[in-house]
Amino acid sequence: MKIGMIGLGKLGMPVALAMSLKGHDVMGYDVDSRKMQKTRFPHQEVGPNGEPSINLLLRDSNLRFGSLAEVVHHAEIIFVAVQTPHQPRYEGVTPLPPERRDFDYQHLVEAVRSVAQAIEAVDEDKVVIVISTVLPGTTRREILPRINHRVKLCYNPFFIAMGTTIRDFLNPEFVLFGVRDDEAAAKAEEFYRTLHDRPFYRTSIENAELIKVAYNTFISMKISFANTLMEICHKVPGCDVDQVTGALSLATTRLLGPQYMRGGMGDGGGCHPRDNIALSWLAQNLGLSYDWFENVMLCRERQTEWLADLIEEHHQRRGYPHRTVGIYGRAFKAGTNLTVGSPATLLANILLERGFEAQMYDPYVDEGPCPFNRKGVYFVATNHPDFARESWPFVAGSVVLDPWRYIAPRADIEVIPVGIGPDRIPVSPVFTLDGKTPAFASG
Numbered sequence: 001m002k003i004g005m006i007g008l009g010k011l012g013m014p015v016a017l018a019m020s021l022k023g024h025d026v027m028g029y030d031v032d033s034r035k036m037q038k039t040r041f042p043h044q045e046v047g048p049n050g051e052p053s054i055n056l057l058l059r060d061s062n063l064r065f066g067s068l069a070e071v072v073h074h075a076e077i078i079f080v081a082v083q084t085p086h087q088p089r090y091e092g093v094t095p096l097p098p099e100r101r102d103f104d105y106q107h108l109v110e111a112v113r114s115v116a117q118a119i120e121a122v123d124e125d126k127v128v129i130v131i132s133t134v135l136p137g138t139t140r141r142e143i144l145p146r147i148n149h150r151v152k153l154c155y156n157p158f159f160i161a162m163g164t165t166i167r168d169f170l171n172p173e174f175v176l177f178g179v180r181d182d183e184a185a186a187k188a189e190e191f192y193r194t195l196h197d198r199p200f201y202r203t204s205i206e207n208a209e210l211i212k213v214a215y216n217t218f219i220s221m222k223i224s225f226a227n228t229l230m231e232i233c234h235k236v237p238g239c240d241v242d243q244v245t246g247a248l249s250l251a252t253t254r255l256l257g258p259q260y261m262r263g264g265m266g267d268g269g270g271c272h273p274r275d276n277i278a279l280s281w282l283a284q285n286l287g288l289s290y291d292w293f294e295n296v297m298l299c300r301e302r303q304t305e306w307l308a309d310l311i312e313e314h315h316q317r318r319g320y321p322h323r324t325v326g327i328y329g330r331a332f333k334a335g336t337n338l339t340v341g342s343p344a345t346l347l348a349n350i351l352l353e354r355g356f357e358a359q360m361y362d363p364y365v366d367e368g369p370c371p372f373n374r375k376g377v378y379f380v381a382t383n384h385p386d387f388a389r390e391s392w393p394f395v396a397g398s399v400v401l402d403p404w405r406y407i408a409p410r411a412d413i414e415v416i417p418v419g420i421g422p423d424r425i426p427v428s429p430v431f432t433l434d435g436k437t438p439a440f441a442s443g
């Protein structure tokens with residue numbers, strides 16, 4: 001099919017590439033002309049078959065670029081993947097501000113307005129599918145008044161995680177489709193049938209808006225719960241959080257699947273914390289009886305404060321003559337170079353408020369040598385897979401706090417696995433019934 005992609009950012013570009021790899025004729029447009037190139041995608045993304053980067057696939061693909069008018073003229077279906085940002089203080093890297101806000105919809109409104117205008121100019125009906133994340137009620141309030149009868153609007157948010165966008169797009173649990181126009185939905189379903197046979201869930205646009213953010217915030221809720229168990233296990237002699245969550249992860253009928261059910265850092269990324277904060281705004285705006293989303297965010301914040309307490313405790317115990325703490329890992333989750341919404345940054349900001357200097361380093365993010373050069377407390381904030389194997393840059397005589405429990409003990413540093421109580425029993429891998437260790441992933 002002839003497809004258009006408006007907005008070639010972290011979501012739009014890999015998805016446009018995925019469609020093109022499946023044989024569709026995809027043309028993209030971005031207001032930022034620097035995005036319309038196939039030489040290099042600036043974020044870490046794996047390919048559909050596990051290729052470590054999408055750069056080669058992109059270069060060799062048939063994906064093309066054009067002006068807005070050319071894309072609209074070309075496409076039967078036009079996807080819109082432009083940003084709906086929050087200010088940095090609503091991204092979850094600072095303590096929760098007392099007042100809340102909705103997302104900023106100006107880019108999305110402008111994009112849909114200009115697409116509608118270009119469609120009117122070609123004088124043909126076109127299916128326009130918004131992917132961007134919005135709160136429930138936004139399309140009705142902000143988008144519908146700006147379109148014309150030629151625009152067959154649908155809302156189709158994706159449940160993809162950064163780093164595995166293409167894989168997640170091509171292998172979703174289900175396709176969520178908010179519909180106003182049955183013909184447009186039928187055309188979109190026909191398109192999705194060329195990609196996979198997963199359920200196509202049709203519902204109202206408002207329901208789809210709510211389902212999307214509810215999915216994200218459910219993940220934050222699960223992570224906060226697992227981290228509550230981590231804190232209990234750290235304090236109760238004989239407890240081990242991995243053994244506790246490993247058992248709960250087997251309860252896939254009455255509880256839930258194993259993903260995200262693991263003690264570690266709080267939830268992060270460009271979607272989950274900010275969606276919680278925006279839903280907290282909505283909860284207040286609607287006068288909900290209880291602001292559950294504030295609860296999840298404050299839980300994440302208090303847990304990060306508790307990790308800062310642990311750092312302080314070990315700093316004092318060792319009597320280091322300085323106020324520097326080394327934070328190893330800045331990316332918001334393993335295997336990515338993105339730092340947006342990172343709980344590591346939240347931890348650094350909390351330490352800063354307490355008079356510490358947080359020295360951060362992440363080989364996935366930072367170019368240049370690791371700056372760690374003094375004995376002190378180090379904290380492993382991101383569980384990059386190769387961190388567990390590589391030679392650590394910690395200075396001999398230091399204490400290393402490991403909330404992932406994956407650093408092997410070493411003679412010259414003291415490793416404290418967070419989430420294993422005093423009087424600990426040896427940690428052994430926890431296996432699911434099919435013999436595999438539970439899979440963990442994040443937003």
Ligand SMILES: NC(=O)c1ccc[n+]([C@@H]2O[C@H](COP(=O)([O-])OP(=O)(O)OC[C@H]3O[C@@H](n4cnc5c(N)ncnc54)[C@H](O)[C@@H]3O)[C@@H](O)[C@H]2O)c1
Nearest residue numbers: 007008009010011012030031032081082083084111132133
């Ligand atoms: N990144 C993700 O993993 C992810 C996952 C699910 C949903 N989302 C949602 O998708 C949307 C896009 O996210 P992103 O991370 O790709 O954002 P991004 O900022 O990386 O990319 C947005 C792109 O849209 C372009 N743009 C802005 N206005 C435009 C216009 N009028 N016409 C054409 N292009 C325009 C920008 O220049 C930019 O390149 C957001 O609402 C986000 O919440 C993102």
